[in-house]
Amino acid sequence: MDSTQHYDQLYKKSSEAILAGNYKLDSQLNNESDSRFGITFLIRPSEIIKANIQLFLDELKAVEPHQYYYPDADIHITVMSIISCYDGFTLDKINVHEYIDLIQQSLVHLDAIKIGFRGVTASPSAIMIQGFPTDESLNNFRDKLRENFKKSSLEQSIDSRYAISTAHSTVMRFQDKLENPEQLIQVVEKYRDYDFGKFEAKNLELVYNDWYQREKNTIRLANFII
Known part of the structure; x- marks a missing residue:
């Protein structure tokens, strides 16, 4: 299954669930004692693309103001979840330099990574x-x-939750009961094929992060220029 088919199937199933009231709320978003942390290798989209995403989020906020929206600093594409977030993981459990060295070895034959952001999809919770x-x-x-x-x-724990194969960015999560699910889906439908732009990744980041990749809880471990 290619990315388009994957996104389309996910959207059809999830939009139907949202309209039927079968969406899922994230109960951990406002939990200050959430101690799930991990190590992620990621790409951040260009400033132009992030600005286009925020215009989309502004329209979502107008119909669903009480949900969780990603700020520019938190928007990312996961290249690989190296250690999936789990309770109690801390940096002193690993030798960070060994991870950096292994990634550096893997970068030797890397060609340019170019990604286009086009359209919007959904899950039952995001x-x-x-x-x-x-x-x-x-x-x-x-x-x-x-x-x-x-x-x-x-x-x-690579591929322990699922084998990552797409290049999506999560930009909104459901944290409260939806007030206007029909209007929410109308906005999403409007952007289903919207061209947010293309960019070439100039650098990759290795970070220590919480479940939501919030900047305030993120420690940048290494930056790889490509």
Whole structure:
């Protein structure tokens, strides 16, 4: 299944669930004692794309003001969730330099990563921007990371939740009962094929992060220029 089919199937199933009241609220968003942390390798979209995303979010906020919206600083594409967030994970449990070295080795044959953000999809608990890599560079790089990490003895949980294959960005999460689900879906429908722009990733970040990639809880461990 290609990315378009995946996004379309996800949207059809999720939009129907949202309209039927079968969406899911995230009960942890406002939990100050949430101690789920992990290590993520990610890309941040360009400033122009983030500005276009915020225009979309402004329209969502007009109909659903009490939901959780990602600020510019938190918007990202996950290249690989190296250690999926879990309760009690802290940086002193690992040797960060070993992770940096392994990633650096994996970068040797990396081609340019170019991604287009086009359209919007949904899950039962969130709204996402659809990302489409222009070639196989991102997936090839992910495969190289998988190969190198699995050959190592470093703690990792790559693909433990699911094998990442898309380049989407989550931009809104449901934290409170939806006031206007029909209007919400109308706004999403308006942007279903909207062109948010294309960009070439100039650098990749390795970060220590909470479940929601909130900047206030993020520690940047390394920056890789490509």
